[in-house]
Amino acid sequence: MENLPGDDGAPVSPTKSRFSRRSALTLGAAALATPLVSARPLAAEEAQGRTANGNGRSPTGSFITVGQENSTPIELYYEDHGSGSPVVLIHGWPLSGASWEKQTTALLEGGHRVITYDRRGFGRSSQPSTGYNYNTFAADLDVVLRTLNLNEVTLVGFSMGTGEVTRYLAKYGAKRVHKAVLIGTLGPYLVKTADNPEGLDARVFERTRAALRADRPAFLLEFLKNFYNYDVTGGRLVSERVLDANWDIAVNASAIGTLACVDAWLEDFRDDIRHNAVPTLILHGDADRILPPDSTSRPQAKMLKDVKLVELKEGSHGVLWTHADQVNAELVRFLG
Numbered sequence: 001m002e003n004l005p006g007d008d009g010a011p012v013s014p015t016k017s018r019f020s021r022r023s024a025l026t027l028g029a030a031a032l033a034t035p036l037v038s039a040r041p042l043a044a045e046e047a048q049g050r051t052a053n054g055n056g057r058s059p060t061g062s063f064i065t066v067g068q069e070n071s072t073p074i075e076l077y078y079e080d081h082g083s084g085s086p087v088v089l090i091h092g093w094p095l096s097g098a099s100w101e102k103q104t105t106a107l108l109e110g111g112h113r114v115i116t117y118d119r120r121g122f123g124r125s126s127q128p129s130t131g132y133n134y135n136t137f138a139a140d141l142d143v144v145l146r147t148l149n150l151n152e153v154t155l156v157g158f159s160m161g162t163g164e165v166t167r168y169l170a171k172y173g174a175k176r177v178h179k180a181v182l183i184g185t186l187g188p189y190l191v192k193t194a195d196n197p198e199g200l201d202a203r204v205f206e207r208t209r210a211a212l213r214a215d216r217p218a219f220l221l222e223f224l225k226n227f228y229n230y231d232v233t234g235g236r237l238v239s240e241r242v243l244d245a246n247w248d249i250a251v252n253a254s255a256i257g258t259l260a261c262v263d264a265w266l267e268d269f270r271d272d273i274r275h276n277a278v279p280t281l282i283l284h285g286d287a288d289r290i291l292p293p294d295s296t297s298r299p300q301a302k303m304l305k306d307v308k309l310v311e312l313k314e315g316s317h318g319v320l321w322t323h324a325d326q327v328n329a330e331l332v333r334f335l336g
Helices: 021-025 027-032 044-048 097-109 136-148 159-172 200-227 242-252 255-265 299-303 324-335
Strands: 060-067 072-081 085-090 114-118 153-158 178-182 280-285 308-314
Touching: 060 136, 072 097, 072 136, 085 097, 085 159, 097 114, 097 153, 097 242, 097 324, 114 255, 136 159, 153 159, 159 178, 159 255, 178 324, 200 242, 200 255, 280 299, 280 324, 299 308, 308 324
Parallel strands: 085 114, 085 153, 153 178, 178 280, 280 308
Antiparallel strands: 060 072, 072 114
């Protein structure tokens, strides 16, 4: 998640950007032609279509109320499809549940019930000014599981979503959880310290905050290029239209939440990981520029008792798209 900006705060791409200023301004319009779902504000008629407690069906999907900020309920948008053993998919930063497009199809074909939801501040969920920490994110996940009465569930987190899985198991236990899958994991602890030499220099995150404050749309575009290793995979494993659609979702997320999540990445999960006793699959690209495996998946795998680590050859951080066939095959095989 440390798409490194330069010392002056500007984000750095491994290659010169292929996007002009004009094309960057039109990315949102281009995304409408893509197969991914773009984020947008909720229409008034959608809100009126929900039931009184906020958990009912609207014309575009369903919502679960997880809290309140002043006069406004905090609601999570979710989708619930299929039947069979339940799988909850938790997305990464700065995207939404729509990023699981390729996995949802494979899991439904494999006979699973598939639930995706948008983290608070992202996608179609509410955009409160508070709650962007993993204790709150885990509490939100707990509300989702209890509201939908899910048991024997497999929790699948990608990138930032792996933090929800790890913190949930530590705080709420495995009563409802059958298995866990961590894709592009945050790892035990991202910050380099005396007792965590594999971590990353704290200045990485300071520069990320500065770049987001200075020009969030520009930073997000450069982040997504590194997310997919676009200089290597562009036009081959990922198209410009995918970047367009992802940028549209990212730029429409909460500006407050997008920035506040940087602090959440720095939370220490080392004690949480010790509470994970469920069978766990870790999938990670060996060419991940955002969360390098030496700092994340490899040390985390060493801390788990019942774990299978699969490194995806030449895999970027965005393996849900670039290596979807391999990810899906491993997922379906692990779920059984």
